[in-house]
Amino acid sequence: EAQVTQNPRYLITVTGKKLTVTCSQNMNHEYMSWYRQDPGLGLRQIYYSMNVEVTDKGDVPEGYKVSRKEKRNFPLILESPSPNQTSLYFCASSFQTGHPSNTEAFFGQGTRLTVV
Amino acid sequence: AQKITQTQPGMFVQEKEAVTLDCTYDTSDQSYGLFWYKQPSSGEMIFLIYQGSYDEQNATEGRYSLNFQKARKSANLVISASQLGDSAMYFCAMSNPYNNAGNMLTFGGGTRLMVKP
Numbered sequence: 001e002a003q004v005t006q007n008p009r010y011l012i013t014v015t016g017k018k019l020t021v022t023c024s025q026n027m028n029h030e031y032m033s034w035y036r037q038d039p040g041l042g043l044r045q046i047y048y049s050m051n052v053e054v055t056d057k058g059d060v061p062e063g064y065k066v067s068r069k070e071k072r073n074f075p076l077i078l079e080s081p082s083p084n085q086t087s088l089y090f091c092a093s094s095f096q097t098g099h100p101s102n103t104e105a106f107f108g109q110g111t112r113l114t115v116v
Numbered sequence: 117a118q119k120i121t122q123t124q125p126g127m128f129v130q131e132k133e134a135v136t137l138d139c140t141y142d143t144s145d146q147s148y149g150l151f152w153y154k155q156p157s158s159g160e161m162i163f164l165i166y167q168g169s170y171d172e173q174n175a176t177e178g179r180y181s182l183n184f185q186k187a188r189k190s191a192n193l194v195i196s197a198s199q200l201g202d203s204a205m206y207f208c209a210m211s212n213p214y215n216n217a218g219n220m221l222t223f224g225g226g227t228r229l230m231v232k233p
Contacts, residue, residue, distance in 0.1 A: 033220065040125070042207055042223035058220065090161060092221070104151070105211075105221055107161035 002027045006091050006108035013081055013115055021076045021111050023091030029106070030096035032074040036060065037088040037110075046089075049074055050096055081115040088112050118143045120208050122224035129198045130232050136183070137193040137227045139208030145169075148212045150191040151221065152182065155205040164206075167191060195229075203231045 004025045013019055025032065033048035035058075045058030049068040063085055065077040074093075078085060091108040119142040129135040141150065152164040167175045167182045175182040183192040195202055205228050209221040 035221075035223075040225050042120070042122075042225045043209075043221070044223070045220055048220055088159065092161075104163050104166060106163075107153075110159045110161075112159070 002106065004091055004093050004106050004108040006089075006111050008111060009109060010112050011114070013113070015082055015115060016080050019078050019081060019113075021078075021089060021091075021113070023074045023076065023108055024072050025074075025091075025093040025106070026072065027093060027106065028071065029093035030071070032068065032091065032093045033058065033105075034064070034066065034074070034076045035090045035092065036085075037090065043090065046076070081113075083115045086113060086115050118145075118148075118210055118212065118222040120210055120222055120224035122206075122208055122227050124227045125225070126228040126230065128230050128232055129195075129202075131200060132197055134194060134196045135198055135229065137195070137206050137208075137229065139191045139193065139224060141189050141191060141208075141210050143189075143210065143212065145212045148210055150182070150184070151209040151211070152180070152191075152193045153207045153209060154202075155207065155226075156201075157204070161207075165193070198231045200231050200233060203229060205229075 007022045030051045034046040035043040037043045044060045047066040049055045089111045092105040094105045121140045148169045150167045154162040165177045165180045167184045179196045181194045205226045207226045208224040211221050
């Protein structure tokens, strides 16, 4: 079954304690990205990756790191989490087509993070 | 920069009636894609429908149709014969695979739809 898998689904942590949210896809997609969802703001992109070892900042990258060592995995790292990073996080993947065809993004189940 | 605006934070519809969720967008690009996603209370993002900027016909997928008016930069979602299971948050999004950010999706703030029995 084609899917994007995020772990964990729920996480409560304390300020400053490093954490990693994992994301894995089995569709051989080149493009992967991380979004955070906050009420009234929709989803905003944090980081994206167009292929292995190619990553770049999205709209709200401060306080986050990513890596893309393998095509299927794209972990999100919070080196020193703060309460303003409390949010719902989504990983997504899609083919990198380079033309405006249906570049549907497949989303993970979401990770609800609370930083206290 | 791209921008998506959804002006209806929440709305009600009677079961079995049709409903239109508004979406306007702003872009200077000629080639782009428009998407609608559904997010039920369980939180997952479900792809509903896609419209390409050069598609001449409005997209349809079952009970979902996209009313695409390019000159007005609007891409409204129409749900026909609403069902209780349609109660959810709906997001309009836009992509432009040609830009430097590849397939980045820009999302609107969402509309919460509630279907009344």
